[in-house]
Every structure is written in C-alpha cells, then in structure tokens.
Amino acid sequence: MKKLLKAILFFIGFLIFASLILYILGFGYIFKAVNTTYLTGHKTAFIDDHPYFDNHVIQNSENIQEWAFAEAYNQTEATSTLDSLHNELETAAFLIIKKDSIWFEKYYNGYNEKSKTNSFSMAKSLVTALMFKAIQDGHLENINQPVGDFFPQFDKELTIGDLASMSSGLNWNENYYNPFASTARAYFDENIREQILELEVIEKPGKEFKYLSGNTQLLGMVLEKATGKSLSNYLSESFWKPLGMNDDALWQLDSEASGMEKAYCCISSNARNFAKFGKLFINNGTWNGKQLLDSAYIAKASIPRFKTTPYYGYGFWLSDHLDKEIFYMRGVLGQYVIIVPEDDLVIVRLGRKLIRSTNGDKHYKDFYMYIDEAYKMLDDAS
Numbered sequence: 001m002k003k004l005l006k007a008i009l010f011f012i013g014f015l016i017f018a019s020l021i022l023y024i025l026g027f028g029y030i031f032k033a034v035n036t037t038y039l040t041g042h043k044t045a046f047i048d049d050h051p052y053f054d055n056h057v058i059q060n061s062e063n064i065q066e067w068a069f070a071e072a073y074n075q076t077e078a079t080s081t082l083d084s085l086h087n088e089l090e091t092a093a094f095l096i097i098k099k100d101s102i103w104f105e106k107y108y109n110g111y112n113e114k115s116k117t118n119s120f121s122m123a124k125s126l127v128t129a130l131m132f133k134a135i136q137d138g139h140l141e142n143i144n145q146p147v148g149d150f151f152p153q154f155d156k157e158l159t160i161g162d163l164a165s166m167s168s169g170l171n172w173n174e175n176y177y178n179p180f181a182s183t184a185r186a187y188f189d190e191n192i193r194e195q196i197l198e199l200e201v202i203e204k205p206g207k208e209f210k211y212l213s214g215n216t217q218l219l220g221m222v223l224e225k226a227t228g229k230s231l232s233n234y235l236s237e238s239f240w241k242p243l244g245m246n247d248d249a250l251w252q253l254d255s256e257a258s259g260m261e262k263a264y265c266c267i268s269s270n271a272r273n274f275a276k277f278g279k280l281f282i283n284n285g286t287w288n289g290k291q292l293l294d295s296a297y298i299a300k301a302s303i304p305r306f307k308t309t310p311y312y313g314y315g316f317w318l319s320d321h322l323d324k325e326i327f328y329m330r331g332v333l334g335q336y337v338i339i340v341p342e343d344d345l346v347i348v349r350l351g352r353k354l355i356r357s358t359n360g361d362k363h364y365k366d367f368y369m370y371i372d373e374a375y376k377m378l379d380d381a382s
Contacts, residue, residue: 029189030179036188044176045187047092047117047333047352050268055250056232056261058240058269065244065288067272070101076381078106082373089334089366090352092117093271096374097279097346102272104377108351114247116268117350120331123251123267124216125301126235126277128164128315130223132297133238139226143300143314147218150225154218155201162205163219164314165305169203172214176332183213190255192262196221209309213264216315220263231261242292243276245269265331271348277329278337278346302327302339311362319363321371334366347374 036052037044078086078094086094092111096104107113119126134140143161147154155169162168175181186192196218203210220231227234232251240249252266253259280286281302285293301314302325311318319326329337334354338347347370355365 029185033179033184033188045118045120045332047120047335047350049118050116050250050252050266053266054253054256055268056230056253056259058232058249058251058267059236060245060248061241063241063244064246066246067097067275068101070098070103072381073102074104074106076104076377078104079373079376081369082377085366085369085373086351089354091349092352093348093350094370095271095275095346095348096377097275097348098378099344100279102275104374105271111350113270113272115270116250117270118252118265118331118333118335119267119269119274119329120265120333120335121213122274122329122331122335122337123263123265124213125315125329125337126239126267127216127220127223127231127263128301129277129293129297130231130234130238131160131164131219131315132301133293134223134226134234136294136297137227140222147222150222151197151218153197155205158201158205160219160222161314163215163222164301166209166211166215166312167206167305168212168215168218169201169205169207169210170199170212170214170218171202172199172212174212174214186213186217186254186262186264191258192217192254192260193221193258209306209312211312216264217262220261223263224260230259231263239277239280239292242290243273243280243287245273245276247273249273271350274329274337274350275346275348278339278348281327281339282341282344282346309362317363319367321363321368322375326371328367330364330367334364336367336370338367338371340371345374347371 086108091108093107144159146156147158148156158168173181174183176183249267249269251261253261281298284295285291285298301316303313304310316327317330324340324342327339334351336349349370357364
C-alpha cells in the first residue's frame with residue numbers, strides 16, 4: 001500500500017513538474033488544446049469548436065438578402081457516389097448555386113441552413129479579399145507595399161502581396177500534428193500577435209510558394225493597423241452587410257484580452273453565407289449593381305503568381321479540372337467554396353472530414369469528386 005501511495009505521489013509530482021516546465025518554455029497552451037480537443041472527444045480542432053474560444057461578432061445587415069431558389073430546386077437527387085461520400089466524410093452542408101439561385105441544397109448530421117461551422121482556412125481567401133478592399137479604400141498602397149511600413153522589424157523586401165501569395169520566407173512551422181509547432185500554438189495560445197512578431201524572414205521573399213498560416217495572420221495584423229479596425233468590423237462593413245448575409249457570424253480570437261482574430265482561420269458561419277462570396281467573385285466583385293471589389297483584384301487573385309506552382313494565386317487555390325478555370329476557398333477538414341466562372345457555378349461543401357491526396361497532388365481527392373458528381377447531377381437534369 002505504501003509503495004502504491006509513493007508511486008501515485010511520484011506520478012502527481014512528475015505531472016506538476018512537467019506542467020511547470022511546459023509553462024516556463026511557453027507551451028502552456030497545450031493544456032487548453034487537450035481540454036478543447038481530447039477531453040471533448042476529438043483528436044484535433046473541429047467544426048463546432050467556436051464555443052470553446054472567445055469570438056468577435058461579424059455583424060450582418062438588417063437588410064437580409066435571401067437566396068433565390070431555382071425552378072428546379074432539389075428536383076435532382078444527389079448521385080449515389082455523392083451520398084456515400086457525404087456519409088463517409090460526415091458532411092454538414094452541400095450546396096450547388098447555378099446562376100443566381102440555389103439549385104441543390106442538402107444538410108446532414110443534424111445541421112441546417114443556419115448552423116454555424118468553422119471555415120478553417122477558407123478565411124485566408126476572405127482576408128486576401130480584405131487586403132484588396134483595403135487597397136481599394138486607400139488604406140494600403142498596393143500589393144507591393146512593404147510589411148515593414150507597419151512592422152519595421154520585418155525584412156524591407158517582404159510585401160503584403162508576398163503574404164497573400166504564400167511566398168514570405170518566414171520561419172513558420174506549419175506542421176498540424178506537432179503540438180509544439182507554430183500552428184498549434186497559434187490556435188490555442190492567448191497572444192497571437194506576440195507569436196507573429198517573433199517570426200523572422202529566413203528565405204528571400206517573393207520567390208516561391210510555401211503555404212504558411214503565419215503569412216495570413218501577419219497580413220491580418222497589417223490590415224488591423226492600416227484600417228484602424230478589427231478584422232471582424234472591416235469584414236462586416238466591407239462584405240457581410242453589403243452581401244445581405246442571413247445572420248451574424250463569429251470570428252475566433254486568441255483571447256478576449258488580446259482581441260486578435262485568428263486571421264488564418266476560424267470564421268463560424270453557414271453554407272448560404274459562404275456561398276455568397278463565391279457568387280461575388282463570379283460576378284467580378286459586383287453585387288446588386290454595386291462594385292464591392294474591383295474586378296482587377298479578383299482577376300489577380302485567381303491566376304498563379306508563380307509558374308512553378310500553378311495551383312495557387314493570391315489567397316485562392318486554382319485548378320483546371322475538367323478543362324475549366326476553377327478557383328476555390330479551402331479549409332483543413334474539407335471546407336470548400338468552389339467557383340467555376342464559365343458555368344456560373346458555385347459548389348459549397350462543409351463538413352468534418354476530407355480525403356487527402358496520396359500522389360502529391362495539391363488538390364484533395366474529395367475536391368475532384370464534389371465537382372464531378374455535381375456535374376453529373378446537372379447533366380442528369382438537362
């Protein structure tokens with residue numbers, strides 16, 4: 001009995017000592033990570049995790065602009081392959097927007113048209129849109145403006161365009177499975193500004209693509225300084241209200257005390273709202289006859305910056321699947337707003353899982369499947 005008691009006390013003492021060391025070394029956020037994920041039955045961040053964090057509200061307008069429904073709304077059934085995919089990957093929402101109307105809409109696993117789920121990295125596309133809007137509004141000069149104009153500690157060659165096109169050369173560790181890497185700290189720690197300002201440029205900026213969430217976070221901090229507004233407020237006045245979103249959204253913060261949005265991720269909203277961005281971009285920035293975003297910016301965002309990486313532009317993933325020019329927003333668990341301008345088509349999928357590529361393809365397997373099955377449905381209806 002005494003040996004057991006000693007063993008228990010030793011174990012408790014070890015946990016206290018280990019916890020102290022983690023806090024001293026700046027890894028105290030790991031305890032929040034464990035509490036938020038494993039102790040809630042998850043292995044990583046999940047689409048319903050916004051109640052576990054502080055949030056800013058992205059306010060909608062009193063003038064809600066509801067989607068129109070196509071004459072053939074939901075008259076075509078999802079293909080059996082698509083239904084199986086939704087079941088396997090625990091889809092929350094799947095929408096097909098054809099021209100100005102919802103052509104197909106279905107929700108799964110208890111979700112509905114008002115359910116808020118995490119955008120994850122689809123937010124990167126919206127922050128890039130905010131960057132172009134800030135240029136349009138005169139808060140920023142152009143995409144070649146140095147980050148050093150706002151944060152002098154950064155290499156003078158680093159531009160805001162480098163951040164948006166994922167070519168900063170910053171020493172950010174993007175590993176999602178290492179609890180000590182940059183992304184885990186950014187997600188669960190309480191002062192993301194401090195973390196970002198510790199970064200250094202270790203490779204020449206503007207030379208090659210390297211996907212780093214820290215790029216978008218730093219871009220968000222530049223926008224905050226340039227506009228004098230929180231990202232949530234600027235998104236609300238620039239797009240959320242003018243697009244007539246059906247309800248408020250939430251943008252996760254590092255903490256209430258710091259009040260900095262996780263710019264690289266974590267806008268909680270619903271499929272109908274996210275779909276409006278796809279339609280705005282198809283419309284070349286025009287909404288109800290008003291130019292919310294200069295069409296030149298959308299053209300710039302939707303073509304590759306580097307020939308060696310034709311799959312990414314400024315804040316958007318790019319594809320030529322089915323010989324179509326496609327650009328899209330993407331989140332880590334299979335969140336998609338897929339934009340096919342030539343067919344005036346937007347496909348939105350939100351959910352809990354995805355199918356990663358195994359052959360080095362930068363586009364995930366489920367991305368292709370959602371497009372293929374949507375076109376099969378459209379072909380069946382014609």
